Amino acid sequence: MLTKCIENVRKKVPLVHNITNYVTVNDVANVLLACGGSPIMADDLNEVEEITSICGGLNINIGTLNINTTRSMFLAGKKANELGHKVLLDPVGAGASNLRTETAVKLINEIKVDVIRGNISEIKTLALGSGSTKGVDADVADAVTEETLDNTIAFVKAFAKKTGSIIAITGAIDLVADSDKCYVIRNGRPDMGKITGTGCQLSGMMTAFLVANPDHVLEAAAAAVCTMGLAGEIGWSNMQPGEGNSTYRNRIIDAIYHMDGAVLEKGAKYEVR
């Protein structure tokens, strides 16, 4: 199934509309190209509906939200819903400010979001109205561990049920769940947390996977998470002496560029719960 998911991206070259932050936007574009998709970034009120109309999916990321682009997110989201396009929300920093929390909650309430992808603290903030976010990173206190895994899976499924969205939580252990089924994924490396925007990159790429696999969105979301984590492992194995987080960023995107179904199928480490 994973094989099929990534191969469909390369075959269909899905065009993804991104309303995203200016910190990691270049990497998001390059990851979308690396996985076989095609990115377009547009956030002006006067074009977002039209731009989203020519795309297959919409990736909304609130990493550097501001009053203008927030309005564009709602406009584009509603148009995407109208057209039956896939919509992903990355609630970057939810919990770090009321503006972020409220914007994310309002987006979920007013727009049909296919996937919400964030770290555990962001998702807890949205689900429980609390969560101890430390800026844009998850708080250690919230971390998904083998000990908390059963409870977290139950929590994630419940939140998926409540929202009607697939919930994708990334961290040391990644969880991708709908109300019924949860992929528990153990790819990736802790060093990925030392690169800005691996989460944003994953959100962009995941949107392409959703668009290319409209009938298997849970699997597509899980495949995107496995692809990112596995690329983190492959990229790390290509590191040369003296290289650090900046080169690692390139090596991960490079690994996605070369990823195919066979490599993904072989390297993906997941179970379904």
Next chain:
Amino acid sequence: MLTKCIENVRKKVPLVHNITNYVTVNDVANVLLACGGSPIMADDLNEVEEITSICGGLNINIGTLNINTTRSMFLAGKKANELGHKVLLDPVGAGASNLRTETAVKLINEIKVDVIRGNISEIKTLALGSGSTKGVDADVADAVTEETLDNTIAFVKAFAKKTGSIIAITGAIDLVADSDKCYVIRNGRPDMGKITGTGCQLSGMMTAFLVANPDHVLEAAAAAVCTMGLAGEIGWSNMQPGEGNSTYRNRIIDAIYHMDGAVLEKGAKYEVR
């Protein structure tokens, strides 16, 4: 001639004012530094006229246009015209939304633009009011091929005549033309399309070439296209196993950093028609 064009950039260190998109802006700045120019980015209404005044050229790129920076483009463009500075327009995504198409057309009508540089779909949109842009990439249906070359050269010369601008179209075959003369350039690699912003980078660099070679602007524009394409070839030859589009981006800019007149003269593949 090409030798002279790039050497003039390194000798004169032209300061280029960029009003550009936030997706590829960092690469544009690094390419300008790599080729010997000096970049400044500024888009606020209250400073663009002053900033453009201290520069030699203005690079306008509508890749993530919005209502505020669009007004700045007109202000800066008019000031640059007043001062006799070189102006380049990169109509990113013209055809993908009315806002982009209309903004690009209005810029061409109200500002004297020395060069319009885009992909074939963007240029067709501006010239014919049509063109089948796929987001920010050219549509395959529009591609310049050996079969369509003669007709496309005639089209480009006619559009150059109509606008009074040099037209630079980049793709598998690149065309740089005024009303009379067309450089047909066959440098570059298809893999460059898998990197976000090689077009934006070229536009920034080309502006520096125009500023440094005010009396030979057609040759300067062609030299910039050859430099970018040849850097794509050299960068590719430096790729190591496992490297992909993200590292390729760096290797292309690195190749520009080391490019000199002799390398360019030897590697440039063009004919004049």
Next chain:
Amino acid sequence: MLTKCIENVRKKVPLVHNITNYVTVNDVANVLLACGGSPIMADDLNEVEEITSICGGLNINIGTLNINTTRSMFLAGKKANELGHKVLLDPVGAGASNLRTETAVKLINEIKVDVIRGNISEIKTLALGSGSTKGVDADVADAVTEETLDNTIAFVKAFAKKTGSIIAITGAIDLVADSDKCYVIRNGRPDMGKITGTGCQLSGMMTAFLVANPDHVLEAAAAAVCTMGLAGEIGWSNMQPGEGNSTYRNRIIDAIYHMDGAVLEKGAKYEVR
């Protein structure tokens, strides 16, 4: 002392709020992660006070200032002052436009700024109301050389006294001074000037150093300058044939990622005057 300064950053993982330009923002985030800090970027009026409250320090950079984010700089700066947080100002391009000069002066007047970090032309503009800035780069005429060193040290100490801020000037010779004491630092390489944003990166990193070393801010600022310069030397020594400014950017950040107290102590080249 330098050893302690960098080790404190890695131990305390200071959260730094950045209101910065969109050209170099990604590199600023990655450098902050490389040195052991944690970045958050936020510039909307409706969240900057809240975001800065959860951070330890605020890095204000006017590289692409605009009317909205300028107001956010004042709001965040005042809140940071209220909470006793460290504040750094990077007056990018002061002297290149009245808007930049006036904004920087107003920020210094209305906000208690712990460190002002810029190139010599920017600092001269702020101190003397003049200075021959060439865009965002220092003018050669202003350069700090062995001949002008004594006078420049006196000038910098006087400006530090007048403003009550530490003044950090980077260039061929770096100076970090309060009213009484000046670190003269000779790390770094001229090639660093061919990368966009090494100054912005240093400002972000320096803010983390200030936050992690609240009782030794002058030493912390000097340690950050030594770290950046030394990383420039180490990164350069790791360059492979054909690599240029784009890869060099990565190699510098990579070197910071691996920097520890022992390496810094050994490689730092400074005297106190």
